Amino acid sequence: CVRNRVLDKYPDYSYRDLRRALARFYRCREENVLPTAGAGEAVNLTLIAVRPRTVVVLEPSYGEYEDVSHVLGIEYRSVFYRRDGSRFYLDLSHLDEACLDEDTLIIVTNPNNPLGIYIDKNLLIPYLSRCRARVLVDEAYIELCSRCSIEVGHDLPKNIIFVRSLTKWLSLPGIRLGFLYTEDDELYRKIDIVRQPWNVNSLAECLALGLVEYENEFKRFIEYSRRYIENEKKRVSRKLIDMGLTVFESDTNFILVEVGGGDRISRDLRKKGIAVRSCTSFKGLGPSFIRMAIRQAKENDELLDILSKEIALG
Numbered sequence: 001c002v003r004n005r006v007l008d009k010y011p012d013y014s015y016r017d018l019r020r021a022l023a024r025f026y027r028c029r030e031e032n033v034l035p036t037a038g039a040g041e042a043v044n045l046t047l048i049a050v051r052p053r054t055v056v057v058l059e060p061s062y063g064e065y066e067d068v069s070h071v072l073g074i075e076y077r078s079v080f081y082r083r084d085g086s087r088f089y090l091d092l093s094h095l096d097e098a099c100l101d102e103d104t105l106i107i108v109t110n111p112n113n114p115l116g117i118y119i120d121k122n123l124l125i126p127y128l129s130r131c132r133a134r135v136l137v138d139e140a141y142i143e144l145c146s147r148c149s150i151e152v153g154h155d156l157p158k159n160i161i162f163v164r165s166l167t168k169w170l171s172l173p174g175i176r177l178g179f180l181y182t183e184d185d186e187l188y189r190k191i192d193i194v195r196q197p198w199n200v201n202s203l204a205e206c207l208a209l210g211l212v213e214y215e216n217e218f219k220r221f222i223e224y225s226r227r228y229i230e231n232e233k234k235r236v237s238r239k240l241i242d243m244g245l246t247v248f249e250s251d252t253n254f255i256l257v258e259v260g261g262g263d264r265i266s267r268d269l270r271k272k273g274i275a276v277r278s279c280t281s282f283k284g285l286g287p288s289f290i291r292m293a294i295r296q297a298k299e300n301d302e303l304l305d306i307l308s309k310e311i312a313l314g
């Protein structure tokens with residue numbers, strides 16, 4: 001793409017080919033795909049265009065939803081996953097009140113960040129489709145979840161906006177590429193109006209066009225990543241449990257661990273060049289948790305080694 005000097009030109013104003021490529025790869029309708037600069041932009045644009053009175057988020061979750069809601073003057077409410085020993089679970093009926101209000105936007109991160117829990121779409125979508133509220137389902141991590149479908153699909157409930165990211169599974173956060181999908185044509189038009197022209201850069205556009213030419217290779221890469229993550233996650237989890245830590249079952253590429261002093265541990269690991277996410281800022285969690293990403297086995301072993309020394313020190 002760089003050699004073809006795509007950066008010398010503006011991207012296509014209406015992203016026709018890009019929408020077609022995404023629609024083909026994800027098996028959805030091209031007229032309902034709206035390319036964005038990452039899932040992050042898709043979330044912000046939805047909040048700006050919908051401008052609900054209230055946003056209700058299943059927590060713990062990605063903090064950006066709350067920050068943007070506050071700036072836009074939208075009332076923000078949380079509905080929490082519950083903890084039962086070494087697992088978190090969700091009772092969908094806790095969303096019943098929000099579901100009945102047409103001036104509410106419910107946000108569900110699926111799989112959840114930082115819990116890693118995936119709510120089966122066959123349960124989630126029928127429930128959400130009966131809501132009068134709109135719902136944003138943020139599927140930024142879905143390609144890295146072994147039991148999840150890559151496809152977005154079509155003939156979907158009009159009150160649901162699906163958000164996808166290409167930065168996670170391609171491991172290219174700098175490329176800034178994602179999209180949203182809604183079959184509500186009026187909402188689609190509103191979001192399209194508030195997005196900045198050329199919001200997706202021409203390098204990301206060019207790369208995503210390769211999804212058509214190399215569809216099988218990209219899909220094999222996703223399958224490979226999923227298998228690798230599953231195996232490595234099992235191995236790392238076993239070692240963490242052997243250290244006496246509580247590990248929460250995850251459907252995606254990170255695991256939530258209860259370690260005690262999460263802040264101190266993440267600070268000390270950072271000094272050694274290893275980044276784990278302290279969960280202090282996640283509502284419903286707090287400083288005793290960390291979220292760690294599954295990486296190459298050598299890097300995971302390094303982390304486990306340092307972590308076991310940290311824990312021995314108390």
Ligand SMILES: Cc1ncc(COP(=O)(O)O)c(C=O)c1O
Binds near residue numbers: 040062140164167168
């Ligand atoms: C749940 C969730 N949604 C969206 C994003 C933003 O992703 P992107 O890099 O595609 O903008 C993140 C980033 O961490 C995230 O955790």
